[in-house]
Amino acid sequence: MGTCSDIFFGEVIGTAVLILLGGGVCAAVTFKKSKAFNAGWVAIAFGWGFAVLTAVYMVGGLSGAHLNPAVTTALALTGSMSLGEFLAFISGQMLGAFIGAVLVYVAYYGQFMSHLTTDREVLGGPGTKDGEAPASGPGPVLGVFSTAPEIRKPWQNLATEIIATAVLILAVLTQGLNADGDGLGILGGLITALVVVSIGFSLGGPTGYAVNPARDLGPRIAHAVLPMPNKGSSDWSYAWIPVVGPLLGALLASGIYELAFHP
Template structure:
């Protein structure tokens, strides 16, 4: 596969992943959404189906890594690092595009949610300049969870360990289940298995941090949250942002090491 195919495939696939995954978070979170308060089961299955759709869509072009941790693990496994930057660039761009499309699809709901006094407080619909500055200096704003992850309890060691452990499970599933004929990504059966693994990770390990298990999935939408003209959106929690990037990369590398020792 060519570099252009890889970049296009990863951009499209990751955009679909974040559009559908972020979309279910928006559906469950925002006012005037028919799915509001549908709960954690809806989110975990929504993300699983998002993975399934994205993989089936992008696999013919790029092998459907859709995750820098997966790309890193496959590079360690094969020793071929030549296309890693292309994969990562497509994944980050696709994640940003997908998050932007979530905002477009739920534009009215974002506005209704972020101008509701019960949610953002204050006497009016718009925050004052002083309140906006204060909100940006705080951690997560009221809709950041639609775009990126955050911990329920802030403990750096635990949060990092949770992301590492979840990513090890994910990447081992990718490495051991149904790589396609090129050896570069998931085959048809592997896509289904991996989607179910993502659901399992969400149900079992998602409680502490929201299970990023994918640096692009967290960083790209977090950047979009920081840039979008959302009223009263609050901060993007950059103090935490390194954990869902570094943790999954460490987890991916460990999973590749386990694979090379135990399975290769």
């Protein structure tokens, strides 16, 4: 692990790339004036997995590529990490997630503006004038930035995020336990990316699988502050679930690891 400066800048760059490519695939699938429009959940699951793969290999040598406060929390609980290092990880991840969301906005600016000002069918449905957002509720493009449940049941939504994140964190913590040497090395990034794809297919349906507080909160803040017409609500009433759920999932996974797997 490098210095706190290395950690901070590595996490900023890595998390920004993660959100740029992950949020980018959500934008590509969402907007009608995109060549990937309506490509579906398979594209999204693989897109996020490849985003993880790219970011991990890009900055792994600089910061260790946590890219996720849940990962950082779990590693802090099961290993040794100074407070300065912990804060460098978390602050870098949050800033990087915000920057990545802004880059998605820039890359798809024309699509955002067209979608928000001309698409009556997507924006409001029957009884809504062209270019108007719904009077309340999540904004019409929030899904490009952050997650939202298909069925809004807070206890279920929270449980889904806890379970999905626990799977991810256990996969990270147990890497290399059955391998010769100290770990899986360069293969670790590939395995983590494939786990993210698996979680997307298996557990992503109910909530959109945030499994990463920075991944959801940073882009949600970007949605709230970026200038977009008729963007509607950023759904702050739900925002605590993709933050608290992954952190609780990290605590659960850390406990299981210490009890069952720790050498």
